[in-house]
Amino acid sequence: MTRVLKAGVLGATGTVGQRFILLLSEHPGFSIHTLGASPRSAGKPYNKATKWKMSQPIPASVRDMVVQTCEPLKEFLECDVVFSGLDADVAGDIEMAFLKADLALFSNAKNYRTNEDVPLIVPLVNSSHFDLLAHQRNKHQLKKGFLVTNANCSTSGLVVPLKALQDAFGPLSKIIVTTMQAVSGAGYPGVPSLDILDNVVPYIGGEEPKMEWETLKILGGLNQDATAFDLLKTTKVSATCNRVPVLDGHTECVSIEFERRPAPSVEEVIQVLENYRSEAQELGCHSAPDQAIIVSREDDRPQPRLDRENGKGYSVTVGRVRPCNVFDIKFTLLAHNTILGAAGSGVLLAELAQKKGLIA
Amino acid sequence: MTRVLKAGVLGATGTVGQRFILLLSEHPGFSIHTLGASPRSAGKPYNKATKWKMSQPIPASVRDMVVQTCEPLKEFLECDVVFSGLDADVAGDIEMAFLKADLALFSNAKNYRTNEDVPLIVPLVNSSHFDLLAHQRNKHQLKKGFLVTNANCSTSGLVVPLKALQDAFGPLSKIIVTTMQAVSGAGYPGVPSLDILDNVVPYIGGEEPKMEWETLKILGGLNQDATAFDLLKTTKVSATCNRVPVLDGHTECVSIEFERRPAPSVEEVIQVLENYRSEAQELGCHSAPDQAIIVSREDDRPQPRLDRENGKGYSVTVGRVRPCNVFDIKFTLLAHNTILGAAGSGVLLAELAQKKGLIA
Amino acid sequence: MTRVLKAGVLGATGTVGQRFILLLSEHPGFSIHTLGASPRSAGKPYNKATKWKMSQPIPASVRDMVVQTCEPLKEFLECDVVFSGLDADVAGDIEMAFLKADLALFSNAKNYRTNEDVPLIVPLVNSSHFDLLAHQRNKHQLKKGFLVTNANCSTSGLVVPLKALQDAFGPLSKIIVTTMQAVSGAGYPGVPSLDILDNVVPYIGGEEPKMEWETLKILGGLNQDATAFDLLKTTKVSATCNRVPVLDGHTECVSIEFERRPAPSVEEVIQVLENYRSEAQELGCHSAPDQAIIVSREDDRPQPRLDRENGKGYSVTVGRVRPCNVFDIKFTLLAHNTILGAAGSGVLLAELAQKKGLIA
Amino acid sequence: MTRVLKAGVLGATGTVGQRFILLLSEHPGFSIHTLGASPRSAGKPYNKATKWKMSQPIPASVRDMVVQTCEPLKEFLECDVVFSGLDADVAGDIEMAFLKADLALFSNAKNYRTNEDVPLIVPLVNSSHFDLLAHQRNKHQLKKGFLVTNANCSTSGLVVPLKALQDAFGPLSKIIVTTMQAVSGAGYPGVPSLDILDNVVPYIGGEEPKMEWETLKILGGLNQDATAFDLLKTTKVSATCNRVPVLDGHTECVSIEFERRPAPSVEEVIQVLENYRSEAQELGCHSAPDQAIIVSREDDRPQPRLDRENGKGYSVTVGRVRPCNVFDIKFTLLAHNTILGAAGSGVLLAELAQKKGLIA
Numbered sequence A, B, C, D: 001m002t003r004v005l006k007a008g009v010l011g012a013t014g015t016v017g018q019r020f021i022l023l024l025s026e027h028p029g030f031s032i033h034t035l036g037a038s039p040r041s042a043g044k045p046y047n048k049a050t051k052w053k054m055s056q057p058i059p060a061s062v063r064d065m066v067v068q069t070c071e072p073l074k075e076f077l078e079c080d081v082v083f084s085g086l087d088a089d090v091a092g093d094i095e096m097a098f099l100k101a102d103l104a105l106f107s108n109a110k111n112y113r114t115n116e117d118v119p120l121i122v123p124l125v126n127s128s129h130f131d132l133l134a135h136q137r138n139k140h141q142l143k144k145g146f147l148v149t150n151a152n153c154s155t156s157g158l159v160v161p162l163k164a165l166q167d168a169f170g171p172l173s174k175i176i177v178t179t180m181q182a183v184s185g186a187g188y189p190g191v192p193s194l195d196i197l198d199n200v201v202p203y204i205g206g207e208e209p210k211m212e213w214e215t216l217k218i219l220g221g222l223n224q225d226a227t228a229f230d231l232l233k234t235t236k237v238s239a240t241c242n243r244v245p246v247l248d249g250h251t252e253c254v255s256i257e258f259e260r261r262p263a264p265s266v267e268e269v270i271q272v273l274e275n276y277r278s279e280a281q282e283l284g285c286h287s288a289p290d291q292a293i294i295v296s297r298e299d300d301r302p303q304p305r306l307d308r309e310n311g312k313g314y315s316v317t318v319g320r321v322r323p324c325n326v327f328d329i330k331f332t333l334l335a336h337n338t339i340l341g342a343a344g345s346g347v348l349l350a351e352l353a354q355k356k357g358l359i360a
């Protein structure tokens, strides 16, 4: 039995923070030790500080916990792991301070994802990138601390099937993806109802370049001594991101061309997706889903309302795998944006880090 | 002044039929002469036969008009033009009977779109295909009748900017398009609310092959003696169609590769789209919009709720024109599915036919 | 330990039937023994016969179970309890046939609710009405069978707080209630999306008289020898029912006048609601919620999305308890329409019947 | 012909301000002369200063108009009428400054509605309250200026049928009303989508007391010398206000008891509602609808999506008139919250003021 880890949550009052609290409170491997948010919230009991928007009630264990400021002091220093759901505006400085305090930090914010010493890991995809942490600790003179980031919510769903296909069939040459993203991805208050009722907003600031670039880092490798990332060089990704009137669950329509000729058949692709297993599953991580990728053979799936809870929100559901007139194959995928795409990724990364001996 | 045409509407009680009635009742060039629907509806006054779902009230002129069966009898024979918004299940036989009765027929149904003697015309795009009607009349021994079909609602929006670009820059080699389609496109009762609230349905039966094939016929030409269609041979189209919780207005995300090298720049593309003019405009058709294509330079447009009424529903709004990492350019377009994509197309086709002297 | 009961479900493919299947499959006290639906569905494996619309997947145990016709034959005769989620069109005859076959039947349909030999029971309210079953069995010459109905979904939520108040403060003289009901209450396909997106439908056929009448039977008593129902005579109920774009959960705004003068204060009302306990709780029924009525003191609750799962869907959430300018008090309540208001009621009724020794 | 009035709009960039701009730009009797908003917007061209959310495009005439600060200077002093759609936070001081500058002011804000010198007028109801302006001018020593307020959006719809009934049948003793209000009533950004998708919010801050109190002032009279308001004393109003996922149009379910015995019948009530005419109609005001109250006899109307544009948004649609089990009658009404309930009221008030000779 692994020991129960004391967990801190930064940005605990936000949409991602609320999801962290739900996931951690039901998790046998963590106890919620301290919660941090902005000075506006600090000093208040959690249920007064947050506008709770989850459909399950606030866990009793945190209702009255007093929210702290986001500084590496007191209870935060006692945490085995710290999860960050901070706004990008403030995540930069706060996370750096926590790292310097030698804490083990799992961040949802975009600030350090492109940093050359910081792994960007989707737990069902590139857990091998944890290997770079030795180099990171060295460089920042850390003993037990480290900083790992998870990917943008829309990238997180995309790279799971891409990784399965790349492993099986070699490099992907071209990827065109169009997303239909849930409003919870914009936090709270986030998207105004006047913008999204009876409407689609065909733009999400900064999202497309993030998807295009993050994919190349995540699907790429490390150099030989695990001191640098080798981004994919021959894969081209083009993303179009839309907001739709859906609460949770990002849907993505993907067309792919393989380098390999002849390209794999639809049946081969389905087989590979269904059989894909990640290290998180091999190591028996608590939150790893039975199936990383669930392939639906029904015409009209995946659907956010019906499939976002698959694998408790940790699976990617893929459907409509079929030939593409222009590339080789196309399919539609669905991922839960605040579980697989945010807080759940953080939790699974912490489980992986513990299994890999990175947490004392 | 052209004379006012007597118009009949087949399938007058459906979603497309209701739109026909709104458009025709406000139109100086038509008078609604007779309405047809199923035997279930025939014999009832229109306002009892239909479940009216438009946000404008039923025009007074048709409220009490008695619905007829869809046979080429009595008042239908007196019509100068007949518009069909029939279900595909029944459109085949009924439309053929009307054609044989030498009536001028504009159909929304899919049944004859692929027929080698029947033009498939998007009025802002390929009005030149009316030229094939001489051959059609010849073959079917018609004096004044003919049958023209308009395209599927999602095709109708797509081909307008594609035509502008093809005219200006030569053949398009590859097109990948992902749609987010309104529920009115499925008629009434159509999409159940349990399927679409807080949801996306990533599939619309038959829609993708329609978009892929219709585009090749519409953007293609006629042979030299105007007796056959020359479909595009070098353009590849791949479509993915989704249903979203939007009432009216189909949004489409498009990536394009040109044959020509170097490809046109984003600015050149925008110029060409903005300056595009169709024959319907040149001939001064009543319903032709001032601008066939409205280009928005704002980040987050077009949006169905804000842009579907542009050009009274006859314009295509294009936004987010930008480079594509994989192809040359990408953009997002919006078209009103029951105006430009259905009934409005029919009306504009009739205006064109009249201008071209095809209606006595 | 009570023994596990074999359960049959009539109308198993519908919205209520699907909810029965979810509830029963997770329930330690029942095993799903047989499923019945229309001749259209009979003979097919369950997952082919139904259009599954729950956000949890179809339980593995029923996926491949072959659907039967709704006749009291074979496996149905082996059932300890039969739950009916049949359409009112067919429920009358089928349920009577099952009753004549001496089966224990719990019905969601409206057909027998007004019958003078059939209890209409909301399990958290009037389980005392089970006492009439001796008379029913007598009259219909049944040994082990009986028929109990549960209330309409909107009535089911309303009567729980009304019962608590009536028990504590005596008769209610006037009740005005306005509902905002979820689309799942209309089954599948049910409410067309064209009717409900960006809209409210201020009418639900037959619903208002049902709420008004059922309340009087449920809150009334039995005569001395438990052979007839004594409906409330001095309470007046006026209901207005609306459909809103919500998936699950009926919200109801209630104004109440008490007979008693002075009327109880808001604080007394809240106390009584919070402390209300029903027989289902006293007897330790598995599905009975910890709190029958959860009172929220926040301004803006209850909300369907946030509160419908309270008590696993078996609690009624009441909020905004405050004085009424016209009557005495007013409040807003929320109940899960397919759990507390339909299938869950059936399940809890069966638990009660077993505890009361009505099931052999 | 009356002369064209120069109009200023305060709070021109907000939801109500945008509606003012649409209504005024299409109005033959007004020319938009100047636009005011917060210091954040001042100095910018209108189309940069506002986040335009109407489904019709920004009128060309105001696109590039430079937004001013809200001070009674320059162009504002040249205005014949000034409309205010200001936030209540700032409306108090700004409107007082404009009044002191002797301007004719029509305000949507709540600040002065309860003031004993300020008329609160719903133009289809109590235009007789303009008579108090002589007293107001006297007291504030104004020559041509004055301040009139219009009612809250939910009150505005309610009082129209109430007035018709009170005029015809004498005092109403009891009114219970439950609203289902559109999100546009909360301005922009207003209601977060996470709060309203698949949801109802059973609370709108401050709305219920406003409806309850404003009704008494609007339906009341003036004292003999028109220097004070006589509020209704014997009518009791109880309001419950909900927010629903609807863009525009407030739906209200109303139960009414008359003082008079016997109470009027449903048919008498319908007659009175249908025949109701207000002074705005008698005087031939441009924006006054043909019918102040449209009575629908269909079961399932009024519906916001289908009826909010009735009378160009200036009519109230009433449906479901029927007996009430508890009071005398009940019905459901619908009013466009930003036209009849806000900007349209302002415009119609200005038309009335001009007809009454209050504007030089």
Ligand SMILES: NC(=O)c1ccc[n+]([C@@H]2O[C@H](COP(=O)([O-])OP(=O)(O)OC[C@H]3O[C@@H](n4cnc5c(N)ncnc54)[C@H](OP(=O)(O)O)[C@@H]3O)[C@@H](O)[C@H]2O)c1
Binding pocket: A010, A011, A012, A013, A014, A015, A016, A017, A036, A037, A038, A039, A040, A041, A042, A049, A070, A085, A086, A087, A088, A090, A091, A108, A109, A110, A151, A152, A153, A184, A185, A186, A187, A188, A189, A337, A338, A341, A342
């Ligand atoms: N939503 C998603 O699906 C998703 C997916 C992947 C990644 N992300 C990323 O996750 C992060 C959080 O997103 P969200 O959707 O949860 O946003 P959110 O709902 O806006 O929450 C933001 C959180 O940051 C805190 N915060 C703001 N200013 C602060 C300060 N000065 N000091 C300390 N804490 C401060 C807020 O606390 P207060 O309540 O006290 O203001 C709140 O807890 C963002 O970086 C986002 O890009 C989101």
Ligand SMILES: NC(=O)c1ccc[n+]([C@@H]2O[C@H](COP(=O)([O-])OP(=O)(O)OC[C@H]3O[C@@H](n4cnc5c(N)ncnc54)[C@H](OP(=O)(O)O)[C@@H]3O)[C@@H](O)[C@H]2O)c1
Binding pocket: B010, B011, B012, B013, B014, B015, B016, B017, B036, B037, B038, B039, B040, B041, B042, B049, B070, B085, B086, B087, B088, B090, B091, B108, B109, B110, B151, B152, B153, B184, B185, B186, B187, B188, B189, B337, B338, B341, B342
């Ligand atoms: N909605 C769109 O955006 C769109 C766009 C482009 C093309 N289309 C095409 O337009 C057609 C109509 O679509 P819709 O959305 O309007 O469908 P809809 O709402 O289902 O209307 C169908 C119409 O067909 C009539 N009809 C059915 N059976 C008939 C029979 N046996 N004899 C005569 N009339 C019969 C119906 O009359 P009753 O009321 O009497 O049953 C009704 O008027 C379809 O072919 C569709 O594919 C639709």
